Amino acid sequence: MGxxxxxxxxxxxxxxxxxxxxxxxxHIKSPFKKEESLTVMLAVLNPEPVITKSRxxxxxxxxxxxxxxxxxxxxxxxxxxxxxxxxxxxxxDEFKAFAGLKTDTTRELEGNxxxxxxxxxxxxxxxxxxxxxxxxxxSLEESIRMLQDYVGGDEISPLLAALKSLLSDPENVEIRxxxxxxxxxxxxxxxxVLTYAPYxxxxxxxxxxxxx
Numbered sequence: 688m689g690x691x692x693x694x695x696x697x698x699x700x701x702x703x704x705x706x707x708x709x710x711x712x713x714h715i716k717s718p719f720k721k722e723e724s725l726t727v728m729l730a731v732l733n734p735e736p737v738i739t740k741s742r743x744x745x746x747x748x749x750x751x752x753x754x755x756x757x758x759x760x761x762x763x764x765x766x767x768x769x770x771x772x773x774x775x776x777x778x779x780d781e782f783k784a785f786a787g788l789k790t791d792t793t794r795e796l797e798g799n800x801x802x803x804x805x806x807x808x809x810x811x812x813x814x815x816x817x818x819x820x821x822x823x824x825x826s827l828e829e830s831i832r833m834l835q836d837y838v839g840g841d842e843i844s845p846l847l848a849a850l851k852s853l854l855s856d857p858e859n860v861e862i863r864x865x866x867x868x869x870x871x872x873x874x875x876x877x878x879x880v881l882t883y884a885p886y887x888x889x890x891x892x893x894x895x896x897x898x899x
Contacts, residue, residue: 692770694761704755706774709781711755727754729774729781733878736771743771745778748878749838785885822857823886830884837883842876845869850887866890 690706700717709730715723732745732754744753755774760767831850834843846869852862870877870891881888 690770690773692757692762692766694758696758696761699758702758704757704770706770706777711774713755729778730785732774732778732782734775734778734782736775745774748782748881749883750879751875782881820889822853822890824854824857826886826889827854827857830886833883834880838879843873843880846873846880 692704693701694703695701700715700720702716703714705712709728711727711729713723713725713727717723731748733748733751734745736743736745736757738744738759739753739756741759743757743759745755746752747754757767757771827850831847831854834847834850846866849862849866849869853859853866856862870880870887873880
């Protein structure tokens with residue numbers, strides 16, 4: 688099923704990856720280093736890997752640090768691509784589950800393992816605010832606190848200001864639109880926000896059964 692991958696290198700040694708429901712177990716044997724075993728949670732991974740020289744790496748949503756590093760096309764292209772495709776799919780699904788978003792189980796990743804991950808269409812969503820859930824003030828307060836404590840920095844200051852304004856006036860449509868605008872402006876920084884404040888992701892997703 689592609690849930691395990693064993694890669695061997697004459698100089699660097701052997702690394703084994705086992706894909707679980709919500710994590711990846713990694714075991715590394717090197718002739719020059721002590722054996723290593725670690726577990727990486729799928730929800731913290733960017734589902735789009737990057738190529739660095741002879742490796743393909745999955746990075747952290749928080750700081751873009753490489754958390755999983757694979758030898759390209761080992762032990763062979765077929766096994767490698769099958770494992771990477773499944774890892775991408777499960778990383779997407781786990782993050783959506785963590786953030787409280789619905790997973791499209793009918794969608795399968797295409798054969799090319801380097802395709803682009805899905806993005807929030809914030810422009811369209813901002814123009815259809817009447818279809819969206821009311822603001823949960825308790826969840827919004829917790830999101831603001833988590834972002835201040837664990838992300839911070841000038842990059843997210845405009846988004847934090849917009850979220851605080853929304854907290855004080857949750858039915859203000861213009862403030863809600865500004866939240867969309869500032870979230871969209873973060874680009875790759877959206878991952879860190881959604882990791883520590885998944886409720887922000889819920890603000891980005893519509894619900895046709897509830898309205899303001």
